[in-house]
Amino acid sequence: MEPELAIGLPAVGSVFAAVLRARPRAALLAAAVFGLLGLAAVVLASPGVTSNQLGVGLELSPQGRALLIAAGAAMVLTVVLAPLAVERAILLTWGLAGLAGMAAIAASGSLEILVLVVLVLAVLQAAAAGSRTFALRLRGPVLAVVLLTLAAVCARAQGPQFLQRLAAVGLVAGLSAAIGTLPYMNDFDPNERTATSSIPWIALIGPVLALAVLAQARELLPSEGGVLGALMIGLGLINSVWGSVASWRTENGAAAWHYSFMADWGLVLCGLGLAIADGQRAAILLLYGIVLSRLPLYLWSRQSLREKRPNDRPINLLAAAMLAGAAPFAGFAARVLLLRGATQLYWPLALAIGLGLLLWLPPSLRLGRSLGLPRGRQAWGVGIALAINVVIGLYPQPFLALAGL
């Protein structure tokens, strides 16, 4: 019953927050209660156990459950320590809707259910008021829906062997379109609200979606693991280099953050594509970093970006070190694992990844400066995000064990 509750309770919380918008305190209280109950359902869920209460088999994998817990923790952090200008009830409305969708994606037993949940999330997000048109905001997710469905058709239909390979291409392309990485980078408007922009796809929903799609891919294409891995490593290298160079060179600060998410995803795709234990561990650590640290820091940098108040205090340098994956932060452990995994598989790949990592420092310094001088709640938030990242970097094993690795 836990997967159903993990989906249903945040969804109810989101609805309450939206309906009670005129009474912010009541909205906040109701959404917080249902959100925390939903998070408790995720924590208490037994990974790998299928629940079939609604006629659809729902099962949370250890990795999906771990990232849902991380997403829930990130949401608690950002709501409790939200900047004064941000209305918490609105943050909870969108956040809990996203959490419910992520739980549904993580628990879905078939690719079709997963694809339909992605479609629902995309339409709900695109239907809200925003600076881009409805059709434009739907492009990435709808392309993902179509590519993933075509991939499923190719994988299931009887026919020549190349159909299986086409299915592998479709799955990786669909995943890339949903997350918003190259070659299907989502349109990004730096002035748009975070909730209606493409950031939730790349920073919050993407991690859970990637793991769920890959779990389905292993079932659909048991003999095409090599093709899937090669495609993901290739795209990973491109995104890693492109993301870090663009994050360094672009003029707009918010766009630089967007590109930095892409660069992180490049490493994640390399790790997932390696298909050996060290690669998977590196990918999970990087995904923890995206959800628990990079996303909250991006949210807290928005006000400073708008006011154009960069700063060079020690806190900014610490944030830059964290974003660059320096020791003792989680990114360092992830990079060591990634390089070790790549060396085991094919040492020139480790060389390519290692050279790409050198590009990380200049954009990270820039992003660290863009946080400005954190004060009050924002300072607490930045401090907690950095502390969480240090803890994951120094003691990664419990966090990897939570993900079943």
Next chain:
Amino acid sequence: MNAAAAFIAWLGAALFVLSEGRRALALGMALITVGFAVLAQTGGGPLAASAFLVGGGIAAGRRFRSGPDVWGVMPAGSTARVVLAAAIGLLALWISTSVTTGPGASVRFAALSVLGLMAARVLTASEPPAVLGALAALALAVAVAAGVAGTSPGPAVYIFSAIVAGGISLIRVREIDGT
């Protein structure tokens, strides 16, 4: 019977791509719904077919109530759309009958052609009513595509997709910040 249903689904999708007026969009959605409901009956039984008729019916009804009150079939500059509708139909027919083998060619043709045409409708610049209709048809096509597998996916996927199709059609779109 299935072959006729697949052809009706493609015809509805082609009409949807070629039209701008609410009457033609609603008729296109209705044709897709009827075609898919027959195919859903084969894959998921009467429950799945009924769910499709309800979900698709809601989507068709909503399309009939929003947008310009004209047929608007093939407005000026529709040559590319005509070529697209024919090309996707032929490509889907070739893939479903020649490239892929085994039973269920009708299901493959209907799923591929509607997926392709609705994707084209959403990904090209369109007004929200047309996009919402295309998304509803896309949701139905996702469930029909599950029927490509040799084993039946069961009614749950069909029912969920019908709920999604109906729900999407009822959503109110707010295009610009502050409206």
